[in-house]
Amino acid sequence: xxxxxxxxxxxxxxxxxxxxxxxxxxxxxxxxxxxxxxxxxxxxxxxxxxxxxxxxxxxxxxxxxxxxxxxxxxxxxxxxxxxxxxxxxxxxxxxxxxxxxxxxxxxxxxxxxxxxxxxxxxxxxxxxxxxxxxxxxxxxxxxxxxxxxxxxxxxxxxxxxxxxxxxx
Numbered sequence: 323x324x325x326x327x328x329x330x331x332x333x334x335x336x337x338x339x340x341x342x343x344x345x346x347x348x349x350x351x352x353x354x355x356x357x358x359x360x361x362x363x364x365x366x367x368x369x370x371x372x373x374x375x376x377x378x379x380x381x382x383x384x385x386x387x388x389x390x391x392x393x394x395x396x397x398x399x400x401x402x403x404x405x406x407x408x409x410x411x412x413x414x415x416x417x418x419x420x421x422x423x424x425x426x427x428x429x430x431x432x433x434x435x436x437x438x439x440x441x442x443x444x445x446x447x448x449x450x451x452x453x454x455x456x457x458x459x460x461x462x463x464x465x466x467x468x469x470x471x472x473x474x475x476x477x478x479x480x481x482x483x484x485x486x487x488x489x490x
Contacts, residue, residue: 332348
């Protein structure tokens, strides 16, 4: 088993793109330390020692970026141009996102659905987990988890986003 990478601390500045999204930059030298395969750099990021989240280091014109959404900016009172303390640690979680316990239970109770879910790409698994994590009401989240598995079974695996959105 590979030795865990040591966390890295750095300073960065919050940038606003022409398209309106906010991000911080990380040098390629630092980002490549977290490469798990040529396409994947999943990390646990802590900003200003106050907010921790799982994310990807995305390549962008010779550097790597981490998106900082409005919720995080509001929580940390960050604006374009603000200096940000960043700590990056290796993301050793199974999915690269926190798995809702209730969806784990739904998967456990449906072996066919679980098999199809785990046959999806890691990115699609994460997308579905993010979708479910966005539902705060427990009963609605469980219901949505059941719909996701039924969708996978009806399509024998692939996610058809438009149809899934209709079902949800």
